[in-house]
Amino acid sequence: MNRHAERSLFLVALGILVSDQATKLLVTRNLEFLGERVLLNGFFKIVHWGNTGAAWSLFHGNNLALALVSGIALLVLFFCRRHFGTDTALGQIALGLLFGGIIGNLIDRLRVDHVIDFIRFYVCRRESGVELGFPAFNIADSAICVGVGLLFLMSWRENGEPAKAAPSSPTGENAK
DSSP: OOHHHHHHHHHHHHHHHHHHHHHHHHHHHHSOTTOEEEEETTTEEEEEEEESSSGGGTTTTOHHHHHHHHHHHHHHHHHTGGGTTTTSHHHHHHHHHHHHHHHHHHHHHHHHSSEEEEEEEEEEOTTTOOEEEOOOBOHHHHHHHHHHHHHHHHHHHHHHSOOOOOOBOTTSOBOO
């Protein structure tokens, strides 16, 4: 991978990391733990929640193990980055998003023993008042999801293109 590609990947990762940590700092300074601030009633709120699990709180209570898994994933991605299309701008962006997101959540796991989640989309059922919503998340989570999605799209696009047909001979048989 050339220096320009490495620099691009690094800048995307740094941008995600800085924005993730800055927004989490804003939330922790302005909202008590487990607090909420409704921005669009019945649809969107800022919360200050902690997650010791993975996505959707899977493996809840395993913060240290998940920190170890994150660290290993980060190392594997770093040493195998050339295999993820980093010769393209889209590949650099995808890996930059992954690196920034993984590092952002790993910092939380090591610093406060959970990942700080603060973005919450929801709806309230009129009859019961029960709130139904998407699990709370943060900028790092979003970056990881988008980065993985971009890698899948790149892989699908690369593997989904039809193979070029071999030139035909005058008799209509494929040349070998």
